Amino acid sequence: MNLAQRDQKIIWHPYTQMKNAPEPIAIVRGEGVYLFDEEGNKYIDAVSSWWVNIHGHAHPHIANKVSKQLHTLEHVIFAGFTHEPAVQLAERLLPLLPGKQEKIFYTDNGSTAVEVALKMCLQYWNNKGNTQKQKILAFKDAYHGDTFGAMSVSGRSIFTNPFNDLLFDVVFIDLPTAENISELQEKILTLKNKLACFIFEPLVLGAGGMQMYEAKYLDQLLSTCLENEVLTIADEVMTGFGRTGTYFACEQLDNHPDIFCLSKGLTGGTMPLGVTTCNQKIFDAFWSDDKLKTLYHGHSFTANPIACVASLASLDILLSEETLPNIKRIENQHRLFFEEIKNHPKLKSIRQTGTIIALEWQTGSDTSYLNGLRDKLYRYFINKGIVLRPLGNIIYILPPYVIKNDDLTYIYESIKQALADI
Ligand SMILES: *Cc1c(COP(=O)(O)O)cnc(C)c1O
Numbered sequence: 028m029n030l031a032q033r034d035q036k037i038i039w040h041p042y043t044q045m046k047n048a049p050e051p052i053a054i055v056r057g058e059g060v061y062l063f064d065e066e067g068n069k070y071i072d073a074v075s076s077w078w079v080n081i082h083g084h085a086h087p088h089i090a091n092k093v094s095k096q097l098h099t100l101e102h103v104i105f106a107g108f109t110h111e112p113a114v115q116l117a118e119r120l121l122p123l124l125p126g127k128q129e130k131i132f133y134t135d136n137g138s139t140a141v142e143v144a145l146k147m148c149l150q151y152w153n154n155k156g157n158t159q160k161q162k163i164l165a166f167k168d169a170y171h172g173d174t175f176g177a178m179s180v181s182g183r184s185i186f187t188n189p190f191n192d193l194l195f196d197v198v199f200i201d202l203p204t205a206e207n208i209s210e211l212q213e214k215i216l217t218l219k220n221k222l223a224c225f226i227f228e229p230l231v232l233g234a235g236g237m238q239m240y241e242a243k244y245l246d247q248l249l250s251t252c253l254e255n256e257v258l259t260i261a262d263e264v265m266t267g268f269g270r271t272g273t274y275f276a277c278e279q280l281d282n283h284p285d286i287f288c289l290s291k292g293l294t295g296g297t298m299p300l301g302v303t304t305c306n307q308k309i310f311d312a313f314w315s316d317d318k319l320k321t322l323y324h325g326h327s328f329t330a331n332p333i334a335c336v337a338s339l340a341s342l343d344i345l346l347s348e349e350t351l352p353n354i355k356r357i358e359n360q361h362r363l364f365f366e367e368i369k370n371h372p373k374l375k376s377i378r379q380t381g382t383i384i385a386l387e388w389q390t391g392s393d394t395s396y397l398n399g400l401r402d403k404l405y406r407y408f409i410n411k412g413i414v415l416r417p418l419g420n421i422i423y424i425l426p427p428y429v430i431k432n433d434d435l436t437y438i439y440e441s442i443k444q445a446l447a448d449i
Pocket residue numbers: 136137138139141170171172173228233234262263264265266290291
């Protein structure tokens with residue numbers, strides 16, 4: 028039996044209908060933007076391994092730092108104890124975030140970073156003795172993770188279907204546009220006494236189909252929240268660390284959120300880690316002699332030193348001289364491709380923010396995530412040695428920043444070929 032066959036006997040994969048899933052591809056090695064399978068085939072990782080890998084696979088700088096840390100301290104309980112990597116990461120990360128982010132809370136993935144953010148906001152009002160503000164405002168097609176709180180503030184979809192009755196009630200709004208912005212602001216005004224917070228993915232809704240919207244209108248929503256005592260949470264789990272062309276998407280706004288959620292690119296895609304950061308105002312609401320005002324939350328692997336060191340190493344690379352120019356280069360390449368195919372009759376729409384470009388295929392009637400086109404497109408690109416994982420009829424490129432122009436060109440040409448073939 029090869030690896031894929033052994034896997035199929037005992038492993039249950041994420042987001043996968045195991046009955047008719049094709050054999051998984053067994054990857055034995057990664058280097059830069061490439062993945063190598065057990066037969067020696069090479070794939071371009073054009074989706075950064077589910078959006079986490081920003082500097083390429085097996086990056087030697089991250090590998091060295093992690094390896095050293097493994098021989099020094101692999102883990103320690105984080106209640107009552109601390110360590111250099113956790114403190115240093117907080118010291119280096121907080122000043123990079125727009126606005127004044129003062130405190131960091133460690134978790135171990137994006138969903139739990141969101142759970143903590145929601146609990147911070149709900150308990151903020153509770154600690155202040157306000158029992159009215161318990162509702163959360165979110166975007167209709169948002170995706171904030173797969174745990175119950177994160178699912179609750181995500182759009183209702185086929186992902187949440189079996190659980191919908193158990194998810195808490197959320198006020199959902201459309202993405203802001205020139206047309207609806209006053210209506211949305213009006214809604215916030217009407218509900219302000221009930222709203223604890225507004226959670227949003229800035230500029231790009233990732234799993235919701237790479238939907239993009241303008242910074243200007245998000246800014247106006249934030250300003251309304253700020254003026255009306257509605258706390259704000261930027262879920263930058265996907266957009267953080269350069270993805271949208273700036274280090275953080277919220278740098279493109281004038282107003283700043285109270286809380287940030289970060290994960291995915293945080294460790295450079297090396298290992299799981301999540302952080303929830305907050306400003307002084309949030310932290311102060313928990314600062315008390317009253318034990319009931321404590322944030323009672325934590326995970327076994329909170330602030331794992333190895334993950335913190337991977338993050339520090341990833342920050343070194345992110346802040347090095349090459350990375351921003353690489354991000355700008357990818358942005359420009361995408362822009363040229365955009366201009367080239369924007370009027371293609373088989374495309375319903377095409378959009379770009381920073382290093383993300385998304386193409387929506389015409390499908391006739393069925394536009395859902397379950398559209399049969401998805402599997403066809405996925406296999407088409409795998410056969411060409413490219414990992415592109417469509418969201419339904421939406422193909423997107425979200426590459427590690429080290430991808431070279433000739434690999435980008437190969438992906439663009441393959442997409443053009445797919446438009447002709449499929
Ligand atoms: C992926 C994602 C999450 C969830 O992160 P996990 O680490 O997969 O739990 C939350 N929010 C956004 C915007 C994401 O893209």
